[in-house]
Amino acid sequence: MTQSSAKPAAQDGLAFERPLKELQSKIDELRNLSKDSHLDLSDEIATLEDRLQKQTAEVYSGLSPWERVNVARHADRPMTSDYVQLMLDDFVELHGDRVFGDDAAIVTGLASMDGVRFLLVGHRKGKTVKDRLACNFGCAHPEGYRKALQKMQLAVKMKLPIVSFINTPGAYPGIGAEERGQAAAIAKNILEMFEMPVPIICLVIGEGGSGGALGIGVGDRVGMLENSYYSVISPEGCAAILWKSGDKAPEAAEALKLTGSDLLRLGLVDKVLDEPLGGAHRDQKATVHGVKAQILSWLEELGKLSTEELLAQRYEKFRGMGNPHAPKKARK
Amino acid sequence: MSDMAWTRFGKKKDMPGGLWIKCESCGAMLFRKDFEQKHRVCSSCGYHFTLAARERIELTADPDSFEELWGDVKAYDVLGFVDKMPYGDKLKATKKKTGESDAVVTGFGTIKGIPCGLGVMNFAFLGGSMGMVVGEKLAMLCEAAVEREVPVVLFACSGGARMHEGAVSLMQMAKTCGALTRLNQAGQVSISVLTHPTTGGVTASFASVCDLTVAEPGALIGFAGPRVIATTIKKELPKGFQRSEFLLEKGQVDRIVARSDMRDELGRLLAYATGRDPVAAFQPDDKPDGDKSEAPDGGSPEPEPADGQPKAKAKAKAKAASRAKTSESGPELVIEAEAGAVDATPKPRARRKKKKE
Ligand SMILES: [Zn+2]
Numbered sequence: 001m002t003q004s005s006a007k008p009a010a011q012d013g014l015a016f017e018r019p020l021k022e023l024q025s026k027i028d029e030l031r032n033l034s035k036d037s038h039l040d041l042s043d044e045i046a047t048l049e050d051r052l053q054k055q056t057a058e059v060y061s062g063l064s065p066w067e068r069v070n071v072a073r074h075a076d077r078p079m080t081s082d083y084v085q086l087m088l089d090d091f092v093e094l095h096g097d098r099v100f101g102d103d104a105a106i107v108t109g110l111a112s113m114d115g116v117r118f119l120l121v122g123h124r125k126g127k128t129v130k131d132r133l134a135c136n137f138g139c140a141h142p143e144g145y146r147k148a149l150q151k152m153q154l155a156v157k158m159k160l161p162i163v164s165f166i167n168t169p170g171a172y173p174g175i176g177a178e179e180r181g182q183a184a185a186i187a188k189n190i191l192e193m194f195e196m197p198v199p200i201i202c203l204v205i206g207e208g209g210s211g212g213a214l215g216i217g218v219g220d221r222v223g224m225l226e227n228s229y230y231s232v233i234s235p236e237g238c239a240a241i242l243w244k245s246g247d248k249a250p251e252a253a254e255a256l257k258l259t260g261s262d263l264l265r266l267g268l269v270d271k272v273l274d275e276p277l278g279g280a281h282r283d284q285k286a287t288v289h290g291v292k293a294q295i296l297s298w299l300e301e302l303g304k305l306s307t308e309e310l311l312a313q314r315y316e317k318f319r320g321m322g323n324p325h326a327p328k329k330a331r332k
Numbered sequence: 333m334s335d336m337a338w339t340r341f342g343k344k345k346d347m348p349g350g351l352w353i354k355c356e357s358c359g360a361m362l363f364r365k366d367f368e369q370k371h372r373v374c375s376s377c378g379y380h381f382t383l384a385a386r387e388r389i390e391l392t393a394d395p396d397s398f399e400e401l402w403g404d405v406k407a408y409d410v411l412g413f414v415d416k417m418p419y420g421d422k423l424k425a426t427k428k429k430t431g432e433s434d435a436v437v438t439g440f441g442t443i444k445g446i447p448c449g450l451g452v453m454n455f456a457f458l459g460g461s462m463g464m465v466v467g468e469k470l471a472m473l474c475e476a477a478v479e480r481e482v483p484v485v486l487f488a489c490s491g492g493a494r495m496h497e498g499a500v501s502l503m504q505m506a507k508t509c510g511a512l513t514r515l516n517q518a519g520q521v522s523i524s525v526l527t528h529p530t531t532g533g534v535t536a537s538f539a540s541v542c543d544l545t546v547a548e549p550g551a552l553i554g555f556a557g558p559r560v561i562a563t564t565i566k567k568e569l570p571k572g573f574q575r576s577e578f579l580l581e582k583g584q585v586d587r588i589v590a591r592s593d594m595r596d597e598l599g600r601l602l603a604y605a606t607g608r609d610p611v612a613a614f615q616p617d618d619k620p621d622g623d624k625s626e627a628p629d630g631g632s633p634e635p636e637p638a639d640g641q642p643k644a645k646a647k648a649k650a651k652a653a654s655r656a657k658t659s660e661s662g663p664e665l666v667i668e669a670e671a672g673a674v675d676a677t678p679k680p681r682a683r684r685k686k687k688k689e
Contacts, residue, residue, distance in 0.1 A: 171536075173556030173564050178574055181584050183535035183555035190509040191541045210493075210502060211536040211555070218506050232493045232502040232533070237560075242415040242495065256498045257411045266410065268499050318510050319471060322464030322500040324405050 014070045016059050020278070023052045056278040063227070065259050066250035069235055071227040072206045073169075076281035078288060079206065080107055080122030080165045086288040088113050091120070094151055096143075100180065103144030105135045105172070106216070108151040111163070113292065116299060119155035121148045121216050122165030125206075138207070139172035142185035145215045149189050152196060161199040161299055164216045169234060171212030186215035193218035194315060199302035201295055203273075204228040205280075208258075220314050221298045222268075224260040225287070226275040230268070231258035268321055355379055357550070373591050380548045380591055382528055385437040385454035388487055392595050393450060398441035402472055406433050407465045411498050419496040422458070430456045434465035435490065438473045440480065444599025444613045446606055449477040449484035453534070460490035462534050463497040467504025470538060474511035474522075483521040483605045485598060488539035491557075492532020505537035512538055521605035523598065526553045526576070526585065544601055546587045547576035548594070553585075 027048045034041040063071065071077070084091050084107070093109040096102040104124060111120040125138035155162050171182055193200060193216075200219035207213075208230030224230060231238075235253035236246050243251065257263075260272035273294055276283035302310065352361045357379035367374075371391055372381035383391070389398050406423075413419040427433060435457040440449050451473050453460045470486065477484045493501040515522055524542035526535075528551035536555055539545075547553060554574035562569055572578050579585045589597045596614055603613035 171555065173561045175561065175565065175567075175569065175573065178554050178556070178561070179582050181540075181582070184540040184584060186536040186555070187505075187509060187538070187540040190506055190537060191513060194506075194510045194513045211505060211533055214502060214505055215536075218510075230499050230502075232498055233495055238495050255411070255413050255415065256495070257413075258499065263499055266498075266500055268503055315510050315514075318503060318506040321503040321507060322410065322467060322497065324407055324464045324468050 014067070014074070016063070016067055020052065020056055020059060023048065023055065027052065053277070056282075060278055064250065064254065065229070065256070065262075066235060066253035068227050068259050069207075069229050069253050071279050071281070072229050074279065074281045076284075077206055077227075078280055078284045079125050079127070079167060080120075081124060081127065082284055083122070083165060083205070083288055083291065084109075084111075084120070086285060087292045088120075094154075095147075097146035097150055099146060100143040101141075103141050103147055104131075105138055105140035105168070106144035106148050108147055110160070114296060116296060118161045118163050118299070119151055119158075120163050120165070121152065122205075123168040123212075123216075125167060136172050138168040139170060140168065140212060140215070141172050141174075141177050142180040142182050145171075145182075145185040145189050148216050149185075149192055152189075152193070156196050156198055159198060161201070161302070162196070162219075163295055164200065164202040164219065166202060166204045166208050166213045166217055166230075167206035167228075168209045168212045169207050170209035171215065183211075186211050189215045190218055194318075195311070197307045197311060199299060199305075199310060200314070201298050201302075203291065203295075204230050204260075204269075205291070209234060218314070218318065220302050220310060220317070221270050223271045223273055223294060223298075224263060224269050225273050225280060225291075226260055227279050228260060229253075229258040230260075230263055231256050266321075356381065371591055378590070379550055380528055382455045382489060383591070384456060385432070385452040385487075388452050389437060389441070389450060391591070392452075392485075392487075392598065393441035393443055394445065398439055398450065400437060400439040401476070402438055402469050403433060405465050405469055407463050407497070409496075410464065410500050411496070413496040413498070415496075422496070426458055430454065432457050434469070435460045435462065435494075436466045436469050438469040440476070440482070443485070443595065443602055444615075446599060446602040446608060446613065447480070447482045448602055449473045449480075449482060450487075451484065452487040453489040455489045455491075455529075458494060458496075459492075460534070461492060461494035461501070462490055462504050462508075462537075463494035463501045464504060466490075466494075467501075467507040470508045471511035474508075474515045477520055478514055478518040481518070481520065483523065483602060484515065485523045485525065485602070486538060486542060487525045487527060488530040488534050489527045490530055490532070490534035490539075492534060502533065505533050508538035509541060512541055516543075521602075523601055523605070525589075525594070525598075526579075527551050529553070531555065531557055543605075545585045546589045546594075546597065546601075547579060547585045549576055549588055549590055551576045553579055 027045060030041050030045050030048065033039065088111050090112040091109050093107060106121065107124045108119065108121050111118055123138045123140065124135045126132035126135040152162055171177070171186060202217045202219035202222045204213065204224040206228050208228060210232055213230065235249040235256060238252035238256060239248035240246050257266070260269065263269040264272050273290055276286040280287040351364055353364050353367055354361055355374040355376060357374060358377035360374060360376035362374060362376070371387065372383055373379070409418065409420040432454055436451055436453050438451045440447065451470050473484060493504065512522055521544070522542035523544045523546070524539045526539060526545065526547040528548060530539055530551065530553045532555070535553060552574055553576060558569055558574060576585065576588050580588055596616055600610045600614040603610040
């Protein structure tokens with residue numbers, strides 16, 4: 001709660017966490033007290049824990065889209081680096097786009113997990129202040145997208161499937177990024193990913209920020225974590241343009257229909273992966289475990305398809321998104 | 333792409349009905365009639381104003397050759413999006429105001445006698461934003477071009493993805509790129525023409541991955557909008573940043589082509605793309621006096637006149653040879669407006685069929 005507590009109340013998307021935190025600290029207090037004073041407070045603790053459980057369930061089942069956006073941005077939420085550490089048995093990071101540089105905002109490497117090998121591509125946000133700056137807070141430059149492309153092409157050669165972890169507020173808007181063709185780099189990835197003859201799995205693990213997300217987001221299975229979002233524009237950006245005020249971000253988040261259940265209903269993702277009670281940041285290990293199981297099951301499923309089937313289905317999948325010919329009754 | 337601020341561009345309205353119009357770039361006062369005749373290019377500084385899709389097609393395709401397809405495909409309010417008004421109402425109002433059903437016009441026609449698919453974006457329709465209809469029509473265009481075995485020419489003019497359709501509009505980036513892969517697999521060439529302005533999700537999808545990319549002079553072309561970049565980096569942007577000339581210098585576009593030369597240049601590129609004679613195709617159109625007998629050949633080795641007026645092929649070739657120069661040093665080309673696009677009676681032109689091997 002370092003940044004968010006400074007925000008105005010209306011903007012503070014994590015305000016709903018405060019009563020939960022208070023309850024948690026009360027429980028911790030009681031625990032310490034019972035330890036220090038050798039009093040038996042187990043009944044009281046159990047009651048409070050039960051209440052916390054219930055309240056957490058209640059709060060998280062009723063999150064507004066804007067609150068979910070803030071959970072997706074939570075600093076303790078498992079990031080690509082956490083998945084690398086907790087999920088993989090082996091990881092060989094591969095650096096650089098072979099042309100310009102090595103963008104820290106996208107990590108790529110050869111990965112192995114339960115005997116299954118694949119190429120991992122993921123946005124990297126960084127944990128420390130220094131890391132976050134180096135990663136531009138997960139906003140990749142063209143060289144990041146070109147690095148991803150170059151490594152994905154390697155995966156094709158090695159006949160390895162590709163797993164992509166999406167977690168970016170958006171591609172970086174800057175002078176160098178434009179000079180080096182940010183738009184073209186993203187577009188090229190989208191185009192090429194349609195033709196890669198290996199299974200591709202994409203998972204939005206936090207923020208699915210627009211073209212910056214889609215630049216590593218064309219796959220045979222696309223999933224979203226329960227508290228992630230996937231949007232054409234950030235709620236703040238949308239609010240600034242359509243409402244002429246960044247303060248209207250909560251309204252914009254609502255209007256954009258950017259949550260997992262929204263995208264599932266719109267037919268834009270295949271599945272929403274449940275998170276542990278109270279969000280992925282409350283239990284990283286359980287979150288990673290769920291993600292791992294999903295990846296393995298999808299890879300097994302996709303492994304049964306011929307290359308022709310795989311590519312044809314991938315094309316049809318995206319070809320069918322946003323169908324203006326849909327019968328009118330299905331729209332209402 | 334965080335800036336799909338097409339509304340900003342949409343505000344720049346000229347004074348409708350006025351006799352004079354002020355240049356957005358140099359501030360010169362332009363006589364409206366002359367300005368329209370020059371197809372909205374400033375006679376003082378050469379600034380290329382945004383052009384409506386229909387006018388663009390008239391200027392680019394051979395007269396009467398364009399056959400519009402899928403003009404009745406309409407968007408619907410897939411999200412139930414409401415800002416100042418429901419998106420459904422906004423769509424209705426925009427349709428009424430522009431007379432268009434969405435932000436792209438698609439179909440098939442000929443350019444300099446060469447058949448091709450044409451997709452032309454219309455900035456007046458919600459900032460040329462790409463939603464399900466733009467994505468769908470461009471995908472259908474590419475798929476149909478594969479069937480017809482012809483190349484496609486796509487004119488981009490857009491503030492980006494259409495926010496009102498949320499992630500559905502985002503996925504049109506994938507849909508259009510996917511459709512271009514089909515064209516690639518079929519060996520058909522795609523040409524992207526970037527016009528002012530092209531930003532956001534359109535730049536970051538089909539407009540940047542065509543085989544050939546040409547830009548109109550001075551067009552704003554970029555991923556993020558300049559305002560977003562300036563806010564992010566807290567610095568002033570360099571002069572000419574994100575303009576066509578900047579992109580050319582940075583190696584991101586193949587050519588910059590003035591509006592007055594666009595039709596000829598496209599004909600020339602399409603000739604190379606389809607195994608025709610570029611010299612013949614690059615011939616400028618009829619002279620202002622409308623000397624119909626000298627109408628240029630399409631350049632195909634086997635001419636098949638559509639209007640029952642066989643052309644003197646040798647004559648045309650000789651004429652073409654005399655004009656075999658690069659566009660930079662080439663002769664002053666006759667502007668389409670003066671040559672005939674405003675002429676009510678279409679000129680007979682040689683139309684070609686693709687030579688089958
Ligand atoms: Zn001017």
